Amino acid sequence: AALSRIEQRDGALGAFLTVQGEQAVAAARALDARRARGEALGPLAGVPIGLKDALCTEGAPTTAGSKILTRAAAGGDGAPRAPDPARGFRPQFDATVVARLREAGAILPGKCNMDEFAMGSSNENSAFGPVKNPWDPSRIPGGSSGGSAVAVAAGMTPGSLGSDTGGSIRQPASLTGVVGIKPTYGRVSRYGLIAFASSLDQIGPFAQDVKGAARLLEVISGRDPRDATSLDAPVGAYEAACGRDVAGLRIGVPEEYFAKGIDARVEAKVREAIEGLRGLGCEIKPVRLPHTRYAVAAYYIVATAEASSNLARFDGVRFGLRVEGDRGGKADLQGLYGRTRGEGFGREVKRRILLGTYVLSAGYYDAYYLRAQKVRTLIRRDFDEAFREVDLIAAPVSPTVAFRLGERVDDPLSMYLADVYTLPASMAGLPAISVPCATAQAPDGGPALPVGLQLIGPALEEARLCQAAYAWE
Numbered sequence: 234a235a236l237s238r239i240e241q242r243d244g245a246l247g248a249f250l251t252v253q254g255e256q257a258v259a260a261a262r263a264l265d266a267r268r269a270r271g272e273a274l275g276p277l278a279g280v281p282i283g284l285k286d287a288l289c290t291e292g293a294p295t296t297a298g299s300k301i302l303t304r305a306a307a308g309g310d311g312a313p314r315a316p317d318p319a320r321g322f323r324p325q326f327d328a329t330v331v332a333r334l335r336e337a338g339a340i341l342p343g344k345c346n347m348d349e350f351a352m353g354s355s356n357e358n359s360a361f362g363p364v365k366n367p368w369d370p371s372r373i374p375g376g377s378s379g380g381s382a383v384a385v386a387a388g389m390t391p392g393s394l395g396s397d398t399g400g401s402i403r404q405p406a407s408l409t410g411v412v413g414i415k416p417t418y419g420r421v422s423r424y425g426l427i428a429f430a431s432s433l434d435q436i437g438p439f440a441q442d443v444k445g446a447a448r449l450l451e452v453i454s455g456r457d458p459r460d461a462t463s464l465d466a467p468v469g470a471y472e473a474a475c476g477r478d479v480a481g482l483r484i485g486v487p488e489e490y491f492a493k494g495i496d497a498r499v500e501a502k503v504r505e506a507i508e509g510l511r512g513l514g515c516e517i518k519p520v521r522l523p524h525t526r527y528a529v530a531a532y533y534i535v536a537t538a539e540a541s542s543n544l545a546r547f548d549g550v551r552f553g554l555r556v557e558g559d560r561g562g563k564a565d566l567q568g569l570y571g572r573t574r575g576e577g578f579g580r581e582v583k584r585r586i587l588l589g590t591y592v593l594s595a596g597y598y599d600a601y602y603l604r605a606q607k608v609r610t611l612i613r614r615d616f617d618e619a620f621r622e623v624d625l626i627a628a629p630v631s632p633t634v635a636f637r638l639g640e641r642v643d644d645p646l647s648m649y650l651a652d653v654y655t656l657p658a659s660m661a662g663l664p665a666i667s668v669p670c671a672t673a674q675a676p677d678g679g680p681a682l683p684v685g686l687q688l689i690g691p692a693l694e695e696a697r698l699c700q701a702a703y704a705w706e
Protein backbone atom coordinates (compact mmCIF):
# COMPACT_ATOMS: atom_id res chain seq x y z
CA ALA A 234 0.00 0.00 0.00
CA ALA A 235 2.82 2.41 0.82
CA LEU A 236 4.56 1.68 -2.47
CA SER A 237 1.43 2.31 -4.50
CA ARG A 238 0.72 5.48 -2.56
CA ILE A 239 4.26 6.69 -3.31
CA GLU A 240 3.69 5.79 -6.94
CA GLN A 241 0.43 7.76 -7.06
CA ARG A 242 1.37 10.83 -5.10
CA ASP A 243 5.07 11.37 -5.13
CA GLY A 244 5.45 12.45 -8.75
CA ALA A 245 3.82 15.74 -7.76
CA LEU A 246 5.51 16.09 -4.35
CA GLY A 247 9.11 14.91 -4.70
CA ALA A 248 9.42 13.51 -1.18
CA PHE A 249 11.35 10.38 -2.18
CA LEU A 250 14.72 10.39 -3.93
CA THR A 251 14.89 6.63 -4.39
CA VAL A 252 12.44 3.81 -3.74
CA GLN A 253 13.66 0.37 -2.73
CA GLY A 254 10.47 -1.41 -3.73
CA GLU A 255 11.82 -4.92 -4.25
CA GLN A 256 13.73 -4.96 -0.99
CA ALA A 257 10.68 -3.63 0.86
CA VAL A 258 8.41 -6.31 -0.56
CA ALA A 259 11.00 -9.01 0.25
CA ALA A 260 11.24 -7.74 3.84
CA ALA A 261 7.45 -7.75 4.17
CA ARG A 262 7.25 -11.31 2.81
CA ALA A 263 9.95 -12.48 5.21
CA LEU A 264 7.97 -10.95 8.05
CA ASP A 265 4.80 -12.71 6.89
CA ALA A 266 6.65 -16.02 6.90
CA ARG A 267 7.80 -15.39 10.47
CA ARG A 268 4.28 -14.48 11.50
CA ALA A 269 2.99 -17.70 9.91
CA ARG A 270 5.51 -19.66 11.97
CA GLY A 271 4.10 -18.04 15.08
CA GLU A 272 7.25 -16.04 15.85
CA ALA A 273 6.97 -12.94 17.99
CA LEU A 274 7.38 -9.82 15.84
CA GLY A 275 8.78 -6.44 16.83
CA PRO A 276 6.88 -3.26 17.79
CA LEU A 277 6.99 -1.91 14.21
CA ALA A 278 6.23 -5.17 12.41
CA GLY A 279 5.13 -4.35 8.88
CA VAL A 280 5.10 -0.57 9.36
CA PRO A 281 6.60 1.33 6.41
CA ILE A 282 9.03 4.02 7.54
CA GLY A 283 10.64 6.61 5.25
CA LEU A 284 14.30 7.50 5.84
CA LYS A 285 15.96 10.85 5.37
CA ASP A 286 18.65 10.33 2.76
CA ALA A 287 21.35 11.38 5.22
CA LEU A 288 20.97 7.98 6.91
CA CYS A 289 23.27 5.27 5.61
CA THR A 290 21.46 2.20 4.29
CA GLU A 291 23.46 -0.86 3.38
CA GLY A 292 23.70 -1.28 -0.38
CA ALA A 293 21.08 1.40 -1.13
CA PRO A 294 21.85 4.86 -2.54
CA THR A 295 22.54 7.49 0.13
CA THR A 296 23.10 11.04 -1.11
CA ALA A 297 22.44 13.55 1.70
CA GLY A 298 20.70 15.55 -1.04
CA SER A 299 24.04 16.30 -2.68
CA LYS A 300 25.47 15.84 -6.12
CA ILE A 301 28.85 15.15 -4.52
CA LEU A 302 27.54 11.81 -3.26
CA THR A 303 26.51 10.67 -6.72
CA ARG A 304 28.61 9.19 -9.46
CA ALA A 305 28.55 11.15 -12.69
CA ALA A 306 26.55 9.46 -15.43
CA ALA A 307 28.61 7.62 -18.03
CA GLY A 308 28.91 9.07 -21.51
CA GLY A 309 31.67 11.00 -23.15
CA ASP A 310 30.01 13.99 -24.82
CA GLY A 311 30.96 16.27 -21.93
CA ALA A 312 27.45 17.68 -21.60
CA PRO A 313 26.43 18.32 -17.98
CA ARG A 314 23.75 15.90 -16.78
CA ALA A 315 21.24 16.29 -14.03
CA PRO A 316 22.52 14.52 -10.91
CA ASP A 317 20.74 11.23 -10.34
CA PRO A 318 20.06 10.02 -6.78
CA ALA A 319 19.84 6.44 -8.04
CA ARG A 320 23.58 6.72 -8.77
CA GLY A 321 24.20 7.69 -5.17
CA PHE A 322 26.88 6.45 -2.80
CA ARG A 323 26.06 2.94 -1.54
CA PRO A 324 27.23 2.47 2.04
CA GLN A 325 28.47 -0.90 3.23
CA PHE A 326 26.55 -0.62 6.48
CA ASP A 327 23.28 0.51 8.05
CA ALA A 328 23.11 3.48 10.39
CA THR A 329 22.33 2.28 13.92
CA VAL A 330 18.80 3.71 13.73
CA VAL A 331 18.22 1.89 10.46
CA ALA A 332 19.41 -1.40 11.97
CA ARG A 333 17.11 -0.82 14.96
CA LEU A 334 14.13 -0.15 12.70
CA ARG A 335 14.78 -3.37 10.79
CA GLU A 336 15.06 -5.34 14.03
CA ALA A 337 11.74 -3.88 15.15
CA GLY A 338 10.12 -5.17 11.94
CA ALA A 339 9.78 -1.87 10.09
CA ILE A 340 9.69 -1.95 6.29
CA LEU A 341 11.90 0.66 4.62
CA PRO A 342 10.43 1.61 1.24
CA GLY A 343 12.69 4.49 0.34
CA LYS A 344 14.97 7.42 0.98
CA CYS A 345 13.54 10.88 1.48
CA ASN A 346 14.54 14.15 -0.14
CA MET A 347 16.29 16.79 1.95
CA ASP A 348 18.25 20.02 1.79
CA GLU A 349 21.82 19.28 0.77
CA PHE A 350 23.72 18.04 3.84
CA ALA A 351 20.70 19.15 5.91
CA MET A 352 21.44 22.83 5.33
CA GLY A 353 18.23 24.70 4.81
CA SER A 354 14.73 25.44 6.01
CA SER A 355 12.71 24.91 2.85
CA ASN A 356 14.06 21.83 1.08
CA GLU A 357 14.96 24.03 -1.87
CA ASN A 358 18.68 23.31 -1.37
CA SER A 359 18.38 19.69 -2.52
CA ALA A 360 20.52 18.91 -5.57
CA PHE A 361 17.57 16.85 -6.84
CA GLY A 362 14.84 19.47 -6.76
CA PRO A 363 12.48 20.73 -4.07
CA VAL A 364 9.77 18.93 -2.13
CA LYS A 365 6.28 20.40 -2.30
CA ASN A 366 3.90 20.92 0.58
CA PRO A 367 0.84 18.66 0.10
CA TRP A 368 -1.39 21.33 1.70
CA ASP A 369 -0.51 23.74 -1.13
CA PRO A 370 2.03 22.57 -3.72
CA SER A 371 3.07 26.16 -4.48
CA ARG A 372 4.63 26.20 -0.99
CA ILE A 373 7.67 24.74 0.72
CA PRO A 374 7.29 21.87 3.20
CA GLY A 375 10.04 23.21 5.45
CA GLY A 376 13.46 21.72 5.81
CA SER A 377 15.85 20.24 5.96
CA SER A 378 13.89 16.98 6.49
CA GLY A 379 11.15 18.10 4.08
CA GLY A 380 10.88 14.76 2.29
CA SER A 381 10.48 12.83 5.54
CA ALA A 382 7.76 15.22 6.71
CA VAL A 383 5.85 15.04 3.42
CA ALA A 384 6.11 11.24 3.28
CA VAL A 385 3.99 11.25 6.43
CA ALA A 386 1.83 14.32 5.70
CA ALA A 387 0.74 12.89 2.35
CA GLY A 388 0.08 9.45 3.84
CA MET A 389 2.81 7.68 1.88
CA THR A 390 4.36 6.18 5.02
CA PRO A 391 2.83 6.36 8.52
CA GLY A 392 6.19 7.35 9.98
CA SER A 393 9.66 8.46 8.97
CA LEU A 394 13.01 9.51 10.36
CA GLY A 395 14.66 12.87 9.92
CA SER A 396 17.51 14.73 11.56
CA ASP A 397 17.39 18.01 13.42
CA THR A 398 20.44 20.22 13.82
CA GLY A 399 18.67 23.52 14.35
CA GLY A 400 15.05 22.71 13.63
CA SER A 401 15.04 20.34 10.69
CA ILE A 402 12.50 17.95 12.21
CA ARG A 403 10.30 20.37 14.14
CA GLN A 404 9.95 23.05 11.48
CA PRO A 405 8.88 20.76 8.57
CA ALA A 406 6.60 18.86 10.99
CA SER A 407 4.95 22.16 11.89
CA LEU A 408 4.60 23.34 8.29
CA THR A 409 3.10 20.05 7.05
CA GLY A 410 0.85 19.23 10.02
CA VAL A 411 2.53 16.13 11.44
CA VAL A 412 4.25 15.30 14.73
CA GLY A 413 8.05 15.55 14.93
CA ILE A 414 10.43 15.00 17.84
CA LYS A 415 13.98 16.22 18.27
CA PRO A 416 15.38 14.11 21.08
CA THR A 417 17.91 15.19 23.71
CA TYR A 418 21.40 15.42 22.23
CA GLY A 419 22.88 11.94 22.74
CA ARG A 420 19.55 10.15 23.18
CA VAL A 421 19.75 8.58 19.71
CA SER A 422 22.93 7.23 18.10
CA ARG A 423 24.30 9.29 15.23
CA TYR A 424 26.33 6.39 13.86
CA GLY A 425 25.66 6.30 10.14
CA LEU A 426 24.08 9.76 9.96
CA ILE A 427 26.03 11.84 7.43
CA ALA A 428 27.25 14.64 9.68
CA PHE A 429 26.37 18.31 9.34
CA ALA A 430 27.22 19.80 12.77
CA SER A 431 28.21 16.99 15.11
CA SER A 432 27.54 18.78 18.40
CA LEU A 433 23.97 19.57 17.33
CA ASP A 434 22.78 16.77 15.01
CA GLN A 435 20.09 14.43 16.37
CA ILE A 436 17.96 11.87 14.56
CA GLY A 437 14.27 11.78 15.42
CA PRO A 438 10.87 10.57 14.27
CA PHE A 439 7.96 11.98 12.29
CA ALA A 440 4.51 10.39 12.62
CA GLN A 441 0.86 11.16 12.11
CA ASP A 442 0.23 11.27 15.85
CA VAL A 443 2.12 11.56 19.13
CA LYS A 444 1.78 7.89 20.00
CA GLY A 445 3.30 6.84 16.70
CA ALA A 446 6.22 9.22 17.14
CA ALA A 447 6.67 7.98 20.71
CA ARG A 448 6.86 4.37 19.58
CA LEU A 449 9.38 5.18 16.87
CA LEU A 450 11.49 7.13 19.34
CA GLU A 451 11.48 4.23 21.75
CA VAL A 452 12.78 1.90 19.03
CA ILE A 453 15.65 4.15 17.90
CA SER A 454 16.79 5.47 21.32
CA GLY A 455 19.54 4.18 23.56
CA ARG A 456 23.25 3.85 24.03
CA ASP A 457 25.30 2.74 21.06
CA PRO A 458 28.95 1.79 21.55
CA ARG A 459 29.59 3.10 18.01
CA ASP A 460 28.66 6.67 18.98
CA ALA A 461 30.69 7.95 21.92
CA THR A 462 28.25 10.85 22.40
CA SER A 463 25.24 8.56 22.80
CA LEU A 464 24.00 8.57 26.38
CA ASP A 465 24.03 5.59 28.68
CA ALA A 466 20.67 6.42 30.24
CA PRO A 467 17.65 4.11 30.31
CA VAL A 468 15.19 4.62 27.46
CA GLY A 469 11.89 6.03 28.73
CA ALA A 470 8.46 4.52 28.20
CA TYR A 471 7.46 7.18 25.70
CA GLU A 472 4.41 5.44 24.32
CA ALA A 473 3.10 4.55 27.77
CA ALA A 474 3.43 8.22 28.75
CA CYS A 475 0.74 9.02 26.17
CA GLY A 476 -2.50 9.12 28.13
CA ARG A 477 -1.02 10.02 31.51
CA ASP A 478 -2.80 12.90 33.23
CA VAL A 479 -1.24 16.33 32.79
CA ALA A 480 -3.09 18.16 35.57
CA GLY A 481 -0.63 20.15 37.65
CA LEU A 482 2.13 20.16 35.01
CA ARG A 483 3.79 23.59 35.05
CA ILE A 484 4.21 25.03 31.56
CA GLY A 485 6.41 28.06 30.96
CA VAL A 486 5.70 30.59 28.23
CA PRO A 487 8.76 32.60 27.15
CA GLU A 488 7.78 36.09 26.00
CA GLU A 489 10.96 36.19 23.87
CA TYR A 490 9.26 33.68 21.54
CA PHE A 491 6.37 35.99 20.81
CA ALA A 492 8.45 39.02 19.87
CA LYS A 493 8.38 40.96 16.64
CA GLY A 494 8.61 38.84 13.51
CA ILE A 495 5.94 36.32 14.42
CA ASP A 496 2.89 36.31 12.18
CA ALA A 497 -0.14 37.55 14.14
CA ARG A 498 -2.30 34.59 13.10
CA VAL A 499 0.35 32.07 14.10
CA GLU A 500 0.79 33.80 17.43
CA ALA A 501 -2.95 33.73 18.10
CA LYS A 502 -3.19 30.00 17.34
CA VAL A 503 -0.20 29.11 19.51
CA ARG A 504 -1.58 31.17 22.41
CA GLU A 505 -4.92 29.40 22.00
CA ALA A 506 -3.16 26.04 22.17
CA ILE A 507 -1.43 27.09 25.38
CA GLU A 508 -4.84 28.06 26.79
CA GLY A 509 -5.93 24.55 25.81
CA LEU A 510 -3.20 23.15 28.04
CA ARG A 511 -4.46 25.35 30.87
CA GLY A 512 -7.90 23.84 30.24
CA LEU A 513 -6.38 20.39 30.83
CA GLY A 514 -5.24 21.47 34.28
CA CYS A 515 -1.72 22.64 33.48
CA GLU A 516 -0.39 25.64 35.31
CA ILE A 517 0.74 28.30 32.81
CA LYS A 518 3.53 30.65 33.92
CA PRO A 519 5.67 33.25 32.16
CA VAL A 520 9.39 32.45 31.98
CA ARG A 521 12.35 34.41 30.66
CA LEU A 522 14.93 33.17 28.17
CA PRO A 523 16.85 36.41 27.71
CA HIS A 524 19.61 35.12 25.42
CA THR A 525 17.15 33.86 22.80
CA ARG A 526 17.97 36.76 20.50
CA TYR A 527 21.58 35.63 20.12
CA ALA A 528 20.68 32.08 19.12
CA VAL A 529 20.57 32.60 15.35
CA ALA A 530 23.93 34.37 15.24
CA ALA A 531 25.66 31.89 17.54
CA TYR A 532 24.15 28.87 15.78
CA TYR A 533 25.30 29.97 12.34
CA ILE A 534 28.86 30.23 13.66
CA VAL A 535 28.96 26.92 15.51
CA ALA A 536 27.08 24.97 12.83
CA THR A 537 29.10 26.33 9.90
CA ALA A 538 32.39 25.77 11.74
CA GLU A 539 31.56 22.13 12.37
CA ALA A 540 30.19 21.71 8.84
CA SER A 541 33.38 23.05 7.25
CA SER A 542 35.31 20.41 9.13
CA ASN A 543 32.86 17.54 8.53
CA LEU A 544 32.58 18.25 4.82
CA ALA A 545 36.34 18.15 4.27
CA ARG A 546 36.05 14.40 3.67
CA PHE A 547 34.21 14.88 0.36
CA ASP A 548 37.24 15.24 -1.84
CA GLY A 549 36.60 13.10 -4.92
CA VAL A 550 38.79 10.30 -3.62
CA ARG A 551 36.71 8.23 -1.25
CA PHE A 552 33.03 8.70 -2.07
CA GLY A 553 30.74 9.56 -4.94
CA LEU A 554 31.62 12.19 -7.48
CA ARG A 555 35.12 12.51 -8.91
CA VAL A 556 35.97 15.26 -11.35
CA GLU A 557 39.56 14.97 -12.53
CA GLY A 558 41.80 18.02 -12.44
CA ASP A 559 42.85 19.88 -15.56
CA ARG A 560 45.83 17.64 -16.09
CA GLY A 561 43.78 14.49 -15.49
CA GLY A 562 45.74 11.89 -13.50
CA LYS A 563 46.99 11.73 -9.94
CA ALA A 564 49.62 14.39 -10.30
CA ASP A 565 46.92 17.05 -10.15
CA LEU A 566 45.49 16.21 -6.74
CA GLN A 567 44.62 19.83 -5.88
CA GLY A 568 42.82 20.10 -9.19
CA LEU A 569 40.85 16.95 -8.41
CA TYR A 570 39.79 18.30 -5.01
CA GLY A 571 38.90 21.71 -6.36
CA ARG A 572 36.92 20.58 -9.35
CA THR A 573 35.10 17.83 -7.49
CA ARG A 574 34.08 20.18 -4.67
CA GLY A 575 33.35 23.02 -7.09
CA GLU A 576 30.96 20.90 -9.11
CA GLY A 577 29.69 18.65 -6.37
CA PHE A 578 28.58 21.13 -3.70
CA GLY A 579 25.64 23.51 -4.10
CA ARG A 580 25.64 27.24 -3.31
CA GLU A 581 24.42 27.06 0.27
CA VAL A 582 26.91 24.35 1.19
CA LYS A 583 29.75 26.40 -0.28
CA ARG A 584 28.56 29.49 1.58
CA ARG A 585 28.68 27.57 4.84
CA ILE A 586 32.07 25.99 4.21
CA LEU A 587 33.45 29.48 3.57
CA LEU A 588 31.78 30.95 6.66
CA GLY A 589 32.88 28.03 8.82
CA THR A 590 36.46 28.14 7.61
CA TYR A 591 36.56 31.86 8.28
CA VAL A 592 35.25 31.69 11.86
CA LEU A 593 37.77 28.94 12.66
CA SER A 594 40.74 30.69 11.07
CA ALA A 595 43.68 31.93 13.14
CA GLY A 596 42.93 35.45 14.27
CA TYR A 597 39.16 35.07 14.08
CA TYR A 598 38.70 31.95 16.18
CA ASP A 599 38.48 33.84 19.49
CA ALA A 600 36.33 36.63 18.12
CA TYR A 601 33.75 34.35 16.50
CA TYR A 602 33.92 30.66 17.28
CA LEU A 603 34.93 30.87 20.92
CA ARG A 604 32.50 33.69 21.56
CA ALA A 605 29.66 31.74 19.96
CA GLN A 606 30.45 28.80 22.24
CA LYS A 607 30.19 31.10 25.26
CA VAL A 608 26.85 32.41 24.04
CA ARG A 609 25.76 28.81 23.65
CA THR A 610 26.49 28.26 27.34
CA LEU A 611 24.40 31.33 28.24
CA ILE A 612 21.50 29.99 26.19
CA ARG A 613 21.74 26.66 28.00
CA ARG A 614 21.80 28.41 31.38
CA ASP A 615 18.62 30.32 30.48
CA PHE A 616 16.88 26.97 30.13
CA ASP A 617 18.44 25.61 33.34
CA GLU A 618 17.01 28.61 35.17
CA ALA A 619 13.58 28.28 33.56
CA PHE A 620 13.35 24.57 34.37
CA ARG A 621 13.70 25.35 38.06
CA GLU A 622 10.25 26.91 37.80
CA VAL A 623 8.45 24.85 35.16
CA ASP A 624 8.27 21.28 33.83
CA LEU A 625 8.00 22.18 30.13
CA ILE A 626 8.19 25.23 27.90
CA ALA A 627 5.54 25.95 25.26
CA ALA A 628 6.30 28.07 22.22
CA PRO A 629 5.73 28.43 18.50
CA VAL A 630 7.83 26.28 16.14
CA SER A 631 7.96 28.64 13.18
CA PRO A 632 7.18 32.36 13.02
CA THR A 633 5.08 31.84 9.89
CA VAL A 634 3.09 29.15 8.12
CA ALA A 635 4.63 27.58 4.99
CA PHE A 636 5.95 30.22 2.60
CA ARG A 637 6.03 30.00 -1.18
CA LEU A 638 8.63 28.10 -3.18
CA GLY A 639 11.28 30.54 -4.37
CA GLU A 640 10.24 33.31 -1.99
CA ARG A 641 13.39 33.28 0.14
CA VAL A 642 15.98 31.47 -2.00
CA ASP A 643 17.92 34.63 -2.78
CA ASP A 644 17.84 35.89 0.77
CA PRO A 645 19.77 33.55 3.06
CA LEU A 646 19.22 35.77 6.10
CA SER A 647 15.43 35.61 5.86
CA MET A 648 15.79 31.85 5.39
CA TYR A 649 17.92 31.62 8.55
CA LEU A 650 15.26 33.51 10.51
CA ALA A 651 12.83 30.65 9.89
CA ASP A 652 14.71 28.87 12.70
CA VAL A 653 14.57 31.48 15.47
CA TYR A 654 12.28 29.41 17.69
CA THR A 655 13.89 26.02 17.10
CA LEU A 656 17.59 26.94 17.41
CA PRO A 657 17.74 27.64 21.16
CA ALA A 658 16.69 24.10 22.19
CA SER A 659 19.23 22.73 19.70
CA MET A 660 22.00 24.89 21.12
CA ALA A 661 21.07 23.67 24.60
CA GLY A 662 20.81 20.01 23.51
CA LEU A 663 17.25 19.76 24.83
CA PRO A 664 14.40 17.58 23.58
CA ALA A 665 11.48 19.25 21.83
CA ILE A 666 8.36 18.17 20.00
CA SER A 667 6.25 19.83 17.34
CA VAL A 668 2.60 18.88 17.49
CA PRO A 669 -0.03 20.21 15.04
CA CYS A 670 -2.27 22.65 16.89
CA ALA A 671 -4.33 24.58 14.33
CA THR A 672 -4.43 25.87 10.81
CA ALA A 673 -4.10 29.49 9.71
CA GLN A 674 -4.07 31.32 6.44
CA ALA A 675 -0.80 32.79 5.19
CA PRO A 676 -0.64 36.61 4.90
CA ASP A 677 -0.49 36.18 1.11
CA GLY A 678 -3.70 34.16 1.01
CA GLY A 679 -4.28 30.62 -0.19
CA PRO A 680 -5.68 27.72 1.79
CA ALA A 681 -5.43 27.38 5.57
CA LEU A 682 -2.06 25.82 6.50
CA PRO A 683 -0.85 23.91 9.55
CA VAL A 684 0.58 25.58 12.65
CA GLY A 685 2.64 23.60 15.16
CA LEU A 686 2.97 23.98 18.91
CA GLN A 687 6.48 23.40 20.26
CA LEU A 688 7.05 21.87 23.67
CA ILE A 689 10.61 21.91 25.01
CA GLY A 690 11.66 19.75 27.95
CA PRO A 691 14.62 19.31 30.27
CA ALA A 692 17.30 16.83 29.09
CA LEU A 693 16.03 13.25 28.77
CA GLU A 694 12.42 14.20 29.54
CA GLU A 695 11.05 12.97 26.21
CA ALA A 696 8.37 11.03 28.08
CA ARG A 697 7.03 14.26 29.56
CA LEU A 698 6.95 15.84 26.09
CA CYS A 699 4.94 12.91 24.77
CA GLN A 700 2.61 13.01 27.76
CA ALA A 701 1.76 16.69 27.30
CA ALA A 702 1.63 16.62 23.50
CA TYR A 703 -0.65 13.59 23.56
CA ALA A 704 -2.97 15.21 26.08
CA TRP A 705 -3.16 18.30 23.92
CA GLU A 706 -3.61 16.37 20.67
Ligand code: GLN
Pocket residue numbers: 351352353354376377396397398399400401402429536652
Ligand atom coordinates in the same frame (compact mmCIF):
# COMPACT_ATOMS: atom_id res chain seq x y z
N1 GLN B 1 17.61 25.42 8.93
C1 GLN B 1 18.77 25.23 9.77
C2 GLN B 1 20.02 25.26 8.93
O1 GLN B 1 19.90 25.49 7.79
C3 GLN B 1 18.65 23.95 10.51
C4 GLN B 1 18.90 22.80 9.64
C5 GLN B 1 18.87 21.51 10.39
O2 GLN B 1 18.33 21.40 11.50
N2 GLN B 1 19.51 20.52 9.83
O3 GLN B 1 21.09 25.07 9.41
